[in-house]
Amino acid sequence: MFIDYSLFILFLPLLAFVIQxxxxxxxxxxxxxxxxxxxxxxxxxxxxxxxxxxxxYDPNFKEExxxxxxxxxxxxxxxxxxxxxxxxxxxxxxxxxxxxxxxxSTEYLKGDIRYSRYFAYLGLFTFSMNGIVLANNxxxxxxxxxxxxxxxYLLIGHWFEKDSAADASKKAFLTNRVGDIGFFIGIMLxxxxxGSFAFGDIFNGVASEMITGTTLTLAGVGLFMGAMGxxxxxxxxxxxxxxxxxxxxxxxxxxxxxxxxxxxxxxVRIFPILTPDALLVVAYVGGFTALFAASIAITQRDIKKxxxxxxxSQLGYMILAVGTGVxxxxxxxxxxxxxxxxxxxYGSGSVIHSMHHALHKKHDHDTDPQDMMNxxxxxxxxxxxxxxxxxxxxxxAGVPLFSGFLSKDAILAGTLSxxxxxxxxxxxxxxxxxxxxxxxxxxxxMMFLTFYGKPQMPELxxxxxxxxxxxxxxxxxxxxxxxxxxxxxxxxxxxxxxxxFTDLVIPRDSSVPGNPSAEYISQGAHHAHHLAxxxxxxxxxxxxxxxxxxxxxxxxxxxxxxxxxxxxxxxSQGKYYFDENYSKYLYQPTLRLAKKIAWIDWELYxxxxxxGFGKVTNLASKVTGKFDYEAIDQVLVDGTAKIANLLGRLxxxxxxxxxxxxxxxxxxxxxxxxxxQTF
Amino acid sequence: xxxxxNYLYISAILFSLGTFAVxxxxxxxxxxxxxELILNAANLNFVAFSRFGGMNMDGHIxxxxxxxxxxxxxxxxxxxxxxxxxxxxxxxxxxxxxxxx
Amino acid sequence: MPLxxxxxxxxxxxxxxxxxxxxxxxxxxxxxxxxLFALFGVAGxxxxxxxxxxxxxxxxxxxxxxxxxxxxxxxxxNKISSVRLSQTNVQQGVGAVIALWLMILISLxxxxxxxxxxxxxxxxxxxxxIGTLLLSKYLLPFEAISLLLLGALIGAALLSREAT
Numbered sequence: 001m002f003i004d005y006s007l008f009i010l011f012l013p014l015l016a017f018v019i020q021x022x023x024x025x026x027x028x029x030x031x032x033x034x035x036x037x038x039x040x041x042x043x044x045x046x047x048x049x050x051x052x053x054x055x056x057y058d059p060n061f062k063e064e065x066x067x068x069x070x071x072x073x074x075x076x077x078x079x080x081x082x083x084x085x086x087x088x089x090x091x092x093x094x095x096x097x098x099x100x101x102x103x104x105s106t107e108y109l110k111g112d113i114r115y116s117r118y119f120a121y122l123g124l125f126t127f128s129m130n131g132i133v134l135a136n137n138x139x140x141x142x143x144x145x146x147x148x149x150x151x152x153y154l155l156i157g158h159w160f161e162k163d164s165a166a167d168a169s170k171k172a173f174l175t176n177r178v179g180d181i182g183f184f185i186g187i188m189l190x191x192x193x194x195g196s197f198a199f200g201d202i203f204n205g206v207a208s209e210m211i212t213g214t215t216l217t218l219a220g221v222g223l224f225m226g227a228m229g230x231x232x233x234x235x236x237x238x239x240x241x242x243x244x245x246x247x248x249x250x251x252x253x254x255x256x257x258x259x260x261x262x263x264x265x266x267x268v269r270i271f272p273i274l275t276p277d278a279l280l281v282v283a284y285v286g287g288f289t290a291l292f293a294a295s296i297a298i299t300q301r302d303i304k305k306x307x308x309x310x311x312x313s314q315l316g317y318m319i320l321a322v323g324t325g326v327x328x329x330x331x332x333x334x335x336x337x338x339x340x341x342x343x344x345x346y347g348s349g350s351v352i353h354s355m356h357h358a359l360h361k362k363h364d365h366d367t368d369p370q371d372m373m374n375x376x377x378x379x380x381x382x383x384x385x386x387x388x389x390x391x392x393x394x395x396x397a398g399v400p401l402f403s404g405f406l407s408k409d410a411i412l413a414g415t416l417s418x419x420x421x422x423x424x425x426x427x428x429x430x431x432x433x434x435x436x437x438x439x440x441x442x443x444x445x446m447m448f449l450t451f452y453g454k455p456q457m458p459e460l461x462x463x464x465x466x467x468x469x470x471x472x473x474x475x476x477x478x479x480x481x482x483x484x485x486x487x488x489x490x491x492x493x494x495x496x497x498x499x500x501f502t503d504l505v506i507p508r509d510s511s512v513p514g515n516p517s518a519e520y521i522s523q524g525a526h527h528a529h530h531l532a533x534x535x536x537x538x539x540x541x542x543x544x545x546x547x548x549x550x551x552x553x554x555x556x557x558x559x560x561x562x563x564x565x566x567x568x569x570x571x572s573q574g575k576y577y578f579d580e581n582y583s584k585y586l587y588q589p590t591l592r593l594a595k596k597i598a599w600i601d602w603e604l605y606x607x608x609x610x611x612g613f614g615k616v617t618n619l620a621s622k623v624t625g626k627f628d629y630e631a632i633d634q635v636l637v638d639g640t641a642k643i644a645n646l647l648g649r650l651x652x653x654x655x656x657x658x659x660x661x662x663x664x665x666x667x668x669x670x671x672x673x674x675x676x677q678t679f
Numbered sequence: 680x681x682x683x684x685n686y687l688y689i690s691a692i693l694f695s696l697g698t699f700a701v702x703x704x705x706x707x708x709x710x711x712x713x714x715e716l717i718l719n720a721a722n723l724n725f726v727a728f729s730r731f732g733g734m735n736m737d738g739h740i741x742x743x744x745x746x747x748x749x750x751x752x753x754x755x756x757x758x759x760x761x762x763x764x765x766x767x768x769x770x771x772x773x774x775x776x777x778x779x780x
Numbered sequence: 781m782p783l784x785x786x787x788x789x790x791x792x793x794x795x796x797x798x799x800x801x802x803x804x805x806x807x808x809x810x811x812x813x814x815x816l817f818a819l820f821g822v823a824g825x826x827x828x829x830x831x832x833x834x835x836x837x838x839x840x841x842x843x844x845x846x847x848x849x850x851x852x853x854x855x856x857x858n859k860i861s862s863v864r865l866s867q868t869n870v871q872q873g874v875g876a877v878i879a880l881w882l883m884i885l886i887s888l889x890x891x892x893x894x895x896x897x898x899x900x901x902x903x904x905x906x907x908x909x910i911g912t913l914l915l916s917k918y919l920l921p922f923e924a925i926s927l928l929l930l931g932a933l934i935g936a937a938l939l940s941r942e943a944t
Contacts, residue, residue, distance in 0.1 A: 658773055660710075663702050664871055667878050674885045678892070683897055686825065687890045689792050693799055693822075695883035700803045702875035708853050712802055712815050715846065719822050722834075730829040733898040736909045740918050742834050743910070746841050747925050751932030753846045757853045758939035764857040773869055 001052075002083040003065045005045045009091055010081075010130045012038040013098075017123035024116025035119040036102050039126060043095040050092045053085055059506045061085055064136055066198070078198065082136030085504045086331065090133045090265060093338045094258050098126045100474035101253040104346055107470045108249055108353055118158055118247070125151035129258050132265065137197035138187045138223075141266070145183070145226065148262060149176050152254050156246040168242035175239040179229020186222025189215060190273075199269060206273045206511040213275075216512065220278035223270050224285075231263025231315045234289040238578050241308040248352060251304065252345030256311050257338035264318040264334050271327040272511040280425075283323025283418070287431030290316030294438035296575050298445070302370045303348045306446050310396065311341055313435055317411055320432060325521040326414030328507045332497065333407035336487060340392035340404060343478035347389035350467040350475065351375065351450060354382060358463035367457070372446060377455035381464040384472045386451045388479030393447050395482040397440035398540045403484050405536075406497040408436065410525070413532035417524035433539050440543025448551035495533065686727035694720035707760040707770040711753065718749045788828055795821030812851050819843055833906045 016038035024031040053061065066080025102122060109118055128151055131144030150173075157169030191197060193215065194205035205211060211219065227233070232240035243255045254260070267282065274282065290313050297309035314337050321330035348370075355369035367374055379386045395404035415432045419425055455461040466472065485492070488499030507518040549555055654665070693716050700713025722742040729738025764770050798818035805811045819842045826835035903909070914922050 659775075660702050660772060660869060660871060663698075664875060664878065667698055667702065667882060671878065671881050671885060674889065678885065678888060683895050684890055685788075685792070686829070687895075688887055689795065689825065691883055691886040691890065692796050693818075694886065695879045696796075696799045696803045698882060699875055699879035702879070703869055703872050704803075705869045706808055708850060708857070709808060709811060711853075712811060712850060715815065715842070715850075716799055716802065716818065719819065719842075722838075723822060723825060726826055726829045726831045726834055730831070731895070731897045734830070734900045734903060736906065736913055739831055739834055739906060739910055740913055742831075743837065743914075744921065744925055746834075746837055747929055750841055750846055751929050753849055754936040755932050755939070757849055758936040760853060761856060761940050770857050 002049060002063045002088075003081055005049050006081060006083050006087070006091065006130075006134055009042040009045050009049075009095060010127060010134060012042045013123040013126035013130070015123075017120050017127060020116050020120030020123060024120055027116070030116040030119075032102075032106055032115070032119050035123050036099075036106075038123065039095065039099050039102050042126070042130075043099045046088075046092045046095040049083075049088050053088045053504065054500060057500075057503065059085065059504050064200075066136060077139060078137070078196075079140045080136040080198065081134045082199065083134065086268070087133055089331075089335060089501075089505070091130060093335060094126065094129050094133060097253050097257040097338060097342045098122065098129075100342065100346070100478065101249045104252075104349065104471050104474050105247070105249045107468050108349055109247060114158065118155075121151055121154045121158075122250075122253070125155065125254060125259070129262065132262050136199055138190065138199075138202070139197040142180075142183065142187060145230070145262065145266075146180065148230075148259050149173060149180070152176075152243070152259055155250045155254060156243045158247055158250070159245070162245065164242075165245040168239075168245040172239040172243050175236050176229045179225045179227070179236055182222045182225025183227075183229075184222075186219045186224075186226070189219035189222060193219075203272050203511040207513065209513060216273065217275045217277045220270065220274040221281055224267060224274075224278065224282055227263030227266045227319070228285065229263070230266070231260050231319065232312050233263070233285050233316060233319055234292055235578070237289060237293060237312050238582065240312055241305055241575070244302075244304040244308050248304065248345060248349030251308075252342045252349065255308065256345050257342040260311060260315055261318075261334045261338060264315060264322070264330055267319060267322040268327050268331050268334075271322055272508065274322075274510070275512050276515065279323050279325065281323075283320055283425075283428055286316045286319025286321070286323050287415070287428045288316070289313065290320055290435040291431045291438070292316075294435045294442065297442045298438060301373050302368070303351065303372050303375075303446060303450065304345075304370055306372075306442060307341070307344055307348060310344075310439065310443065313439060314341065314396070317408070317432070317435065320428065321411040321414055324414045324418035324428065325516065326410060326507070326525055328502070328505050329407065329410035329414055329525075331505060332487070332501055333404075333411055335501070336395065336403035336407045339478050339481040340395040340402075343392040343475060343482065344389060344396070346471070346475050346478065347385050347392070350382065350385045350471055351378065353467055353471070354378075354464050355460070357465075358460045361463050362460070372449040374457050374460075375450045375455075376453045377451070377461060378464055379451040381461065382451075382466045384466055384475060388472075388475040389451075390447060391479045391482040393443045397443050397544060398436055398536050399544075400495070400537065401484055402482050403487050404482075406484055406487060409529070409533050409536055410497050412436070412536050413525045413528045414521070416532045416535075417521075417528035420528060421524060433535055436536055437539040437543045440540045441547045444544050444547035445551055448547060452552060683727055683731040686723060690720040690723040690727070693717075693723065705771050705773060707763065707772050707775075708757075710772060711756050711760070714752070714756075715749060718745055721745060784828075788825075791821055791824045791828070795825065808854050809851070812847065812854055815850070816843055816847050819847065830902050831906060833910055 013035075016035045019027075019034050020031050024034075027034065061084055063083045064080060066078045069077045069079045071077075102119070105118065105122070109115055112118060125148065128144045128147035132141055132148060135141035135144060153169045153173040156172055157166050160166045160169070187197070190202055190205075190211065193211035194202055196202065196205070206216065229236050240255055240260065244251055246255070293309045293312035293316060297306050297313065300306045300309060314333070318330040318333050318337070321327060321333065352369050355375070359365070359367055359369055391402070395402035398405045398408045412429070412432050415429045419429045487501055488497060491499050507522060509518045510516075654661075697713045697716030697718075697720060700716065701710050704710050704713060722745050725738040725742040725745070729735050732738070760770055763775055767774060795818055798814050798821055801814035802811045802818055805814060819838065823835045823838040823843075826832075826838060
């Protein structure tokens with residue numbers, strides 16, 4: 001039953017995509033209802049699956065189906081689908097956020113010239129994302145992985161008339177390719193050793209030591225490189241902030257809740273084959289990204305850029321959790337983060353939408369509607385947006401009673417326990433708690449700048465209105481999902497993440513021989529739990545307090561401090577000049593090298609080798625040309641034609657047009673055949 | 680009379696006569712009669728094989744279908760012959776060679 | 781020689797002679813009459829083959845239907861003046877040789893092939909079995925051929941209609 005349902009969930013959005021691409025423009029309302037109908041049906045099926053999972057309450061539930069894709073002697077590729085609790089939760093997240101995005105977009109993109117195509121791409125994206133979620137093997141996951149990349153490319157470049165959008169889409173695609181090469185190398189290493197792409201076979205193969213040591217580490221790191229690209233981890237993080245050039249609902253769906261989480265999902269799936277060395281790489285990349293991206297987010301003025309860096313930072317958290325072994329906590333954070341971060345994006349979309357309309361009314365096309373320095377005081381004008389975003393901000397800052405507190409706490413406890421067992425890795429918890437502090441600070445900075453204080457542009461404030469119901473609907477729904485209670489049912493204890501999630505998604509032992517068991521890791525995390533909780537509450541409070549002092553009370557001036565911190569401030573605002581440095585040390589040298597090679601190619605290789613070759617060929621062809629004309633053409637070719645002509649004229653006499661002649665010939669043929677057969 | 684071959688020889692003679700008619704007769708209707716002879720030869724084979732193949736009724740069914748087809752063919756062919764006659768005032772099949780061009 | 785066998789050989793000779801008459805006669809109307817006898821002879825052979833129903837159908841459809849149709853066709857198209865014209869075309873000689881060869885070859889094949897011959901007892905009648913088969917195993921071909929017959933009749937009617 002689950003496989004059938006999930007196939008419907010998978011293919012309905014694809015159907016919507018096909019219909020939209022071919023007939024979208026001709027349908028009434030440009031066919032947005034087709035997409036909405038498809039995704040809502042998928043959502044309903046996902047909810048049904050979710051509730052039957054809850055009612056059966058089986059942590060070991062698993063349903064798998066596979067078929068042979070192609071078969072060449074010994075070489076066989078089987079593709080298949082896997083449905084377990086992880087998949088069901090993920091399907092629900094994807095379809096829920098996708099539905100919200102569809103609804104939100106009907107208003108946000110009203111009147112857009114490529115309205116129907118936008119919905120088509122949303123359908124394609126949902127299809128491919130669900131494909132990643134359902135894949136039971138690396139190869140079909142890789143295919144859907146690339147499909148997701150394509151749909152992300154198409155959606156970021158939705159307004160491709162803008163150069164920045166076109167560039168951003170290319171950047172996103174190419175940066176992802178870098179990670180995907182690693183992914184592919186990882187897949188090939190594993191296939192070479194184990195001879196199968198299916199997760200089950202791979203885990204068994206690793207457990208029976210068919211692949212060990214450095215090879216396994218390399219394979220794990222290769223696969224993780226794919227995750228780094230998609231989940232925008234340092235140093236491949238540069239594409240995600242630029243991806244904000246896409247429409248805001250797309251940012252919520254793809255670049256906050258689902259696609260970027262695909263990397264985390266992959267890491268969670270492949271966790272059992274990661275060796276201790278590979279896990280360390282994962283942990284350090286994740287931890288560093290978490291702190292590093294958070295430090296950039298502090299100084300950004302663009303509301304969407306803040307959220308983008310915040311997403312990078314939160315993804316770093318999840319990766320850190322995978323690296324320290326508490327991978328179910330990573331998935332838990334993926335779930336809660338998807339809800340509140342999507343909501344924050346919808347909120348920012350609502351604000352931008354409203355700013356855009358207000359500026360449009362004033363015929364002001366120079367002011368940036370996304371710049372927080374132009375906002376302020378929107379609280380009373382947009383109450384629903386404000387409250388909903390506030391709930392999500394509390395969640396992301398890690399305040400008790402909200403979902404983010406639980407998942408962040410689980411990650412931090414895991415990190416702390418890891419550092420207690422391996423004191424040489426003391427940096428990891430510092431990354432974690434530092435990022436938590438900064439996150440609380442910049443998220444409230446964003447809230448204060450946008451909704452509180454005095455309006456920065458008083459002439460606009462009267463034109464700022466709450467967004468229509470179809471946009472506030474998702475805000476209310478997802479804002480409500482920021483409360484902890486949805487994730488800990490049927491228990492009511494806001495201090496512990498114990499609930500249906502922890503019951504149904506239980507950590508499993510790593511397949512790599514010698515790795516610490518799941519029991520050992522979770523006990524360590526349990527011990528560190530209380531310390532981690534108090535610390536995280538403390539850092540969150542400090543962050544919020546600092547933010548309040550800077551931006552509400554203004555007893556400390558943000559401007560003065562930014563001057564005092566000088567180069568740090570500029571580094572952060574300049575995003576540590578990653579784009580510039582990549583350009584200076586990576587792209588430009590590559591271009592120069594390419595130009596050099598082109599010069600060698602043209603001046604030396606082409607001129608002497610190719611042209612010389614050409615001259616010899618020319619001479620040879622003249623000789624052969626003579627021979628060709630005199631001997632072959634005149635005698636052989638023309639002769640053949642003449643013979644054909646003669647035969648044709650002969651055969652023409654046979655075509656008398658008289659029926660009885662033909663019968664005669666047929667009978668003659670029959671007699672000849674019979675003679676051949678009989679004697 | 681209890682020999683399959685006897686029937687097959689008769690059928691072969693009928694078939695050759697029919698073929699001869701189809702090949703040589705100038706009159707369209709005579710050609711049609713030749714075709715009827717060929718069909719009868721085939722039918723005779725069907726029924727004979729049926730009789731000596733353990734009285735398997737499938738052969739009968741086939742010959743039944745052949746008879747029906749012959750009826751349909753005769754009706755259409757005669758209609759065509761009459762049409763040709765109306766247009767060309769002859770039923771000599773040699774003269775009906777307009778499709779050659 | 782038992783009586784049945786004598787009758788059989790007489791019938792066979794009758795059929796072949798009638799058929800030759802059909803082919804070789806110059807008078808079209810005589811040919812048609814000869815065809816009638818040839819078909820009658822084949823019907824007789826059917827009875828020797830225990831195919832009573834097919835023999836009946838042969839009489840009904842061929843002699844009662846098709847042959848009458850052919851005679852009508854001859855009467856509608858034959859002008860009295862053209863009766864005496866030669867009824868064969870230039871291929872007569874070649875055609876005769878080929879037809880003869882065809883007969884010889886088929887006969888050779890027949891004599892050389894080891895045919896299966898299963899002896900079975902004479903059935904009391906074939907109508908019941910044929911009816912059952914037509915409405916069970918051969919239902920679809922039966923319906924298809926009904927449609928074909930209908931189409932042929934409509935087509936024939938359409939073709940022979942006076943052009944308006």
